[in-house]
Amino acid sequence: MKKTIEQKNLFCLPWAQTILGTHLSGKANFMALDWLTRVNFNPAMIGICVNKGNASYEAIMDTGEYSINLPSADMVSVTDYTGLVSGKRVDKSDLFEVFYGQLKAAPMIVKCPLSIECKVTQEVNLPTNSFFIAEIVNIYIEDKFLTDGNPDFKKMNPFLLTMPDNHFWTLGECVGKAWDAGKEIRKSKQ
């Protein structure tokens, strides 16, 4: 018999922990971000969930641009720090060395293995949060994190967040290939 969980608000599945990069009053600002997903295949689009009380909300409403940065597991403490203090009270602009791509207000973190440059196309206004849908302008990665031309997630060593237990996790072992592992079942049913 299954039981129900009361803490629905604080629940999330294991999702990659990222750092959101924005421009707040013309300076780089950063915030720990875990609630995000791809939302459209072509053109490539991604959406992020931001609490309307956060400085990052104001920043994105102002500029219509943001970056998503994937930190490695040796950046757990500094990533968590960006979620502990608000850009409304603390200047986080000098926390990371940054670079820019095509956009002016999407600062990307040099130390992160992978960064996604995003231009907002739509705000979905929800009760306590906004969901900002954006086109992916570019995805940046260092050569050393590629294997056969693809991003190699084991090399990048990202980490994941689960809630409400609030644990950070590394990636474990490879347990199969997508669009492949189910082929035997498909064959058996033909």
Next chain:
Amino acid sequence: MKKTIEQKNLFCLPWAQTILGTHLSGKANFMALDWLTRVNFNPAMIGICVNKGNASYEAIMDTGEYSINLPSADMVSVTDYTGLVSGKRVDKSDLFEVFYGQLKAAPMIVKCPLSIECKVTQEVNLPTNSFFIAEIVNIYIEDKFLTDGNPDFKKMNPFLLTMPDNHFWTLGECVGKAWDAGKEIRKSKQ
């Protein structure tokens, strides 16, 4: 120097692999689903990205309900199978034993450690996909997957997908606690 990735469409970060449950012409239907996120804190809301060519798209447009089921790593093959064959051509209704909560068209998979029952509040129509925003009606879990009242992700043993390498991964080691790991940095800056 960072380089850019050309395959933007097929890219995704490590996100929990799930199985979407819907009702298609009155019968249970299932599809592998990886592109989803929480979108609002209170009330608890979640959004999923579905290609408009999929049977699941028609099902959700018809009923306004769906379930999200978290399979364990011993379900890799059957999960992948649900993404290999379309509900338009293959009847997948007998693939899993299901149960129902408050909704009539959100079949939940008994064998999955955790299931989320969802009622759609908004469709965001994008070029190739729709993003279905829903209120979380209930989250169901078996007692044995709880530790101190919280879902225990190590016990549930979920798996994650990365693209475009298309690998499935287990959860690795715990490398810290969120809203905690950054406290030393915050203290040092005060």
